[in-house]
Amino acid sequence: MDLNALSLLVDIIDAGNLSRAASQLGMSRANVSKRLNHFERQLGAELLRRSTRQLEPTELGWQLYENGRAIRHQLLAAQESVQTLGKRLSGTVRVSVPGGFGQHTMSAWFLEFMRRYPDITLNVIFDNDLEDLIKGAVDFSVRVMGETPSNAVACSLGDVEYVACATPALLAELGDVPATLAGFAALPLITSELTGQKLRVASQSGPDEAPEMAGLPLLRPRLMSANFFFLRDAILQGLGVGLVPRYMVDQDLGAGTLVRLPLPQQELAFLRTTMYLLYMPARYQTRAVVTLIGFLREKAAEMFSPLSREVEEGSKPRAVL
Numbered sequence: 631m632d633l634n635a636l637s638l639l640v641d642i643i644d645a646g647n648l649s650r651a652a653s654q655l656g657m658s659r660a661n662v663s664k665r666l667n668h669f670e671r672q673l674g675a676e677l678l679r680r681s682t683r684q685l686e687p688t689e690l691g692w693q694l695y696e697n698g699r700a701i702r703h704q705l706l707a708a709q710e711s712v713q714t715l716g717k718r719l720s721g722t723v724r725v726s727v728p729g730g731f732g733q734h735t736m737s738a739w740f741l742e743f744m745r746r747y748p749d750i751t752l753n754v755i756f757d758n759d760l761e762d763l764i765k766g767a768v769d770f771s772v773r774v775m776g777e778t779p780s781n782a783v784a785c786s787l788g789d790v791e792y793v794a795c796a797t798p799a800l801l802a803e804l805g806d807v808p809a810t811l812a813g814f815a816a817l818p819l820i821t822s823e824l825t826g827q828k829l830r831v832a833s834q835s836g837p838d839e840a841p842e843m844a845g846l847p848l849l850r851p852r853l854m855s856a857n858f859f860f861l862r863d864a865i866l867q868g869l870g871v872g873l874v875p876r877y878m879v880d881q882d883l884g885a886g887t888l889v890r891l892p893l894p895q896q897e898l899a900f901l902r903t904t905m906y907l908l909y910m911p912a913r914y915q916t917r918a919v920v921t922l923i924g925f926l927r928e929k930a931a932e933m934f935s936p937l938s939r940e941v942e943e944g945s946k947p948r949a950v951l
Contacts, residue, residue, distance in 0.1 A: 633701070635669035639677060639691070640698040642666065647685055702914070720749035721918035724768040729756045730858035731774065731790075731905065735877055739929045743922060750918050763908060769919045770909035772926070778906055785927065787905040788934020792825070792898045793876045793883075794891040800868040801889055811846060811897045818852040818870035820861055825873055826854045828901055873901075877933070905930065 638651075642662065645651035652659040670677050677691035687695060727736050733756055740754055755762065760779065763771040778784035794814070801807060808814055821829075833848040852870045855861055858878050865872035865879070866887060872879065882888040907926060909915070915923070 632669060632672065635665060635672070636694060636698040637702065638662070638665055639669065640695055640702060642678070642685075643687060643691075643695050699911075718749045719747055719917060719921060720751075721916050722751040722753060723916075723918050723922050724753040724755070725770055725772070725922070726755040726757055726759070726762050726768045727772045728758055728774055729856075731875075731877065732756045732772070734858060735933070736772070736926075739926060743925050746925075747918075747921065750922070752922075760908075763910065766910070766913065769913070769915065770907060770923060772905065772907050774903045774905050776903065778908065781910070782908045783911050785907040785923075787907055787927065787930035790903045790905055790934075791876045791895070792873060792901040793879065794871060794873050794893045794898070795865065795879050795883060795888045796871045796891065797866065797868045797887065798889055800871070801891075804871075807891055809892055809894075811849075811893060814849055814871070814873075815847045819849060819873060820853045820864050820870040821851050821873040822858065822861065823854050823856050825901060826851050832900060873898075905934070 638655075641655060642648060642651040645654055648662050648666075649659050652662045655662065666678065673690075675690050676688050677694065679686045679688060732754075740752060744750070744752060753768075755768065758773065760771065760773065762768045763782070764779075772787070774790060796804075804817065808817070829846075829849045829851075833846045851873075853861070853864055858874065861872065861874060862878055862882075864870065865874070866882065871891065872888070876883075879888050883890055907923065907930075909923075
C-alpha cells in the first residue's frame with residue numbers, strides 16, 4: 631500500500647475538505663484530488679463520497695483513516711524517543727483552562743508540575759473558548775460544560791457541586807435561614823451570571839419539564855458576575871448569601887469564615903456541572919503533553935468525587951467539502 635497516499639487521506643479527513651488540505655500541505659487542490667483518485671483506483675474502492683456540499687468517508691475510508699492515523703502517531707512517537715534518548719522530559723505544552731477554576735485551583739497545579747518537570751515549557755491560556763482547541767492553537771483544553779464536542783475526546787475530571795453559604799455575621803443578622811431554595815427569594819443572593827440564568831429558567835419551567843423545581847419562585851440575585859474572585863470577596867464581606875461552586879469556598883468553609891446553609895443538596899442538583907479535559911483525537915500527543923494530562927487527571931481525582939473516568943464521543947470527525 632502507498633503510505634504517502636494513506637497519509638494524504640488522513641490529511642484530507644483531518645482538514646475537513648480538499649481545499650483546506652491542499653492549503654495546509656502547500657499543494658494545489660487539483661493535485662490533491664488527482665492523488666486521491668489515483669489511490670482509490672489502486673485499491674479498487676471508493677474512499678470518500680463526494681457531493682456538492684460535503685465529503686463523507688466510506689466505511690473503508692474510515693478504517694484506512696484510523697490505521698493511517700495510528701501509523702503516523704507511532705512514527706512520531708518513535709522519532710521523539712530517538713530525539714529524547716538520554717535526555718530529561720522536555721518540550722512545550724499549550725493548554726487553555728477556565729478563568730475561574732483555572733486561576734483559583736489549577737494555577738497551583740501548574741506550578742507544582744513545573745517544579746517536577748523543569749525542562750517542560752507551559753503556555754497556559756485562561757479563557758472559556760473552544761476555538762483554540764478546534765484550530766489547533768492548544769494541545770488540549772479543560773472546560774466546564776454540559777455537552778462535549780462530538781469530534782473531541784472528553785475525559786471527565788469530576789462533577790462541580792454547588793453550595794449556599796454566608797458569613798456567620800450575616801446569618802446572625804438574617805435570623806431564620808430558609809431550608810429550601812424557594813425561600814431564597816427574600817435573601818440578598820450572590821452568584822454567577824450562568825447560575826442566574828439557570829435560576830430564571832428553573833422558575834419558568836413547568837412540572838413536566840423540571841418536576842424537582844416545580845413551584846420555584848423567580849430568584850433575583852443582588853450581585854451577579856462572571857468573575858468568581860469578585861463574587862467570593864463580596865460573600866466574605868457579608869454582602870449576601872453565595873450560591874457558588876464548592877471549590878471556590880471550600881477553604882473558607884473549613885476555616886469557619888463562611889458557613890454552609892442547611893439546604894438539601896438535591897435542591898442544587900440542577901446547577902451541577904462537569905469538568906472535562908478535551909483533546910482532538912487526530913493530533914499527536916508528545917510525551918510532555920501526555921505527562922501533563924496524566925498529572926492533571928491525578929490532581930482532579932484527588933479533588934473531585936467520583937474518580938475521573940474517560941468517555942469518548944464521536945471519534946470520527948466529519949469532512950465537509
